[in-house]
Amino acid sequence: MEITKALISFLLFFVGFQFPAVSQTASPIAPVSGDPLIDYQIDNCEGTRGFGWLRYEPSGIPRLSDLCLNEETGTAVAAETLYNLELTAKSRNGRKFEDLASGANEYQRDRIEITGDQNAPNCTQDNVESFQFWANGSSVKQVPGQRTAWINGYTIPVTSPAPMKPTAKLLFGIRNITQADTGSNTFPDGLITNGFGDIYGDASFTGTDGSVSLIEGAGHNYGEARGELSVKLSGNGEFTISGSFTAKNQRLKGHEANEMVQIYGEIVHFRGHVLGSGGEQLLGHGIVRGELLDASGRTHSYRSTAYVIGCMSSE
Numbered sequence: 001m002e003i004t005k006a007l008i009s010f011l012l013f014f015v016g017f018q019f020p021a022v023s024q025t026a027s028p029i030a031p032v033s034g035d036p037l038i039d040y041q042i043d044n045c046e047g048t049r050g051f052g053w054l055r056y057e058p059s060g061i062p063r064l065s066d067l068c069l070n071e072e073t074g075t076a077v078a079a080e081t082l083y084n085l086e087l088t089a090k091s092r093n094g095r096k097f098e099d100l101a102s103g104a105n106e107y108q109r110d111r112i113e114i115t116g117d118q119n120a121p122n123c124t125q126d127n128v129e130s131f132q133f134w135a136n137g138s139s140v141k142q143v144p145g146q147r148t149a150w151i152n153g154y155t156i157p158v159t160s161p162a163p164m165k166p167t168a169k170l171l172f173g174i175r176n177i178t179q180a181d182t183g184s185n186t187f188p189d190g191l192i193t194n195g196f197g198d199i200y201g202d203a204s205f206t207g208t209d210g211s212v213s214l215i216e217g218a219g220h221n222y223g224e225a226r227g228e229l230s231v232k233l234s235g236n237g238e239f240t241i242s243g244s245f246t247a248k249n250q251r252l253k254g255h256e257a258n259e260m261v262q263i264y265g266e267i268v269h270f271r272g273h274v275l276g277s278g279g280e281q282l283l284g285h286g287i288v289r290g291e292l293l294d295a296s297g298r299t300h301s302y303r304s305t306a307y308v309i310g311c312m313s314s315e
Helices: 002-018
Strands: 027-029 039-041 048-057 062-070 075-077 086-091 094-098 111-117 129-136 148-155 167-178 197-206 209-217 222-233 238-249 260-275 281-294 299-311
Touching (some): 048 260, 048 281, 062 129, 062 281, 062 299, 167 281, 197 222, 197 238, 209 238, 222 260, 238 281
Parallel strands (some): 039 062
Antiparallel strands (some): 027 039, 048 062, 048 148, 062 075, 086 094, 094 111, 111 129, 129 148, 167 197, 167 299, 197 209, 209 222, 222 238, 238 260, 260 281, 281 299
């Protein structure tokens, strides 16, 4: 009987050591009925809070995820959970946390990098930073068969119920174009090399409602562009966006056969934050689905991540 008690005590210690308890959890939410999107949300964060787009590799599956990093315990909760993170680098440019036992070098390890700020041009407030999160190998558990989960986003030090101004210039961008979760596999070589881009928009806000008129491409492949987006402010520092857009390749002539000439997209789900104690900045991420038209006249279904960034405090 004494041996049994000792064995039980040892096993309990071992299990507790291997799998530290965490007070936060990320709930997998399906925000749109009938759509495969998963948005991993954390209700309360006891640490560094963040939000970003999530991409699984090698499939390219796009999702969204909150982040909660406890820098004291070395635990990061998001779509995937990382343990045993240590502060391995620190400078004026940011800091890096790694699980040193998880890989032979930093690129193989589970890690988080918090670097610089994530402010819009001419917009500074409350130390908003950018972060990147990598879970590798056996740490990737939510989607079978994937070797990496990569989250790219921003930290959320403080929010405001509403933007500080009723009008602003915004930038709406498309990234991470993929056919994962579309049921199609028609992308020819070269198509998505010029599929991503940015669009300028004029935003206006009244009470809990807002609208964004997308007016022109901002480079990164897009020329002529248009679209209308609706914004809903929750009053707790968060917002959602819905709507659609169309953009054309900035190249007018001389396209290659597989080159994108036009892209159409509609927002599946999008959420973000009114950042700064005075509502100085808007940042957010979402998922888009739509069609790409190539120069040969073929259409291709796609999904992608999307982002919005805008500064309320600049003139």
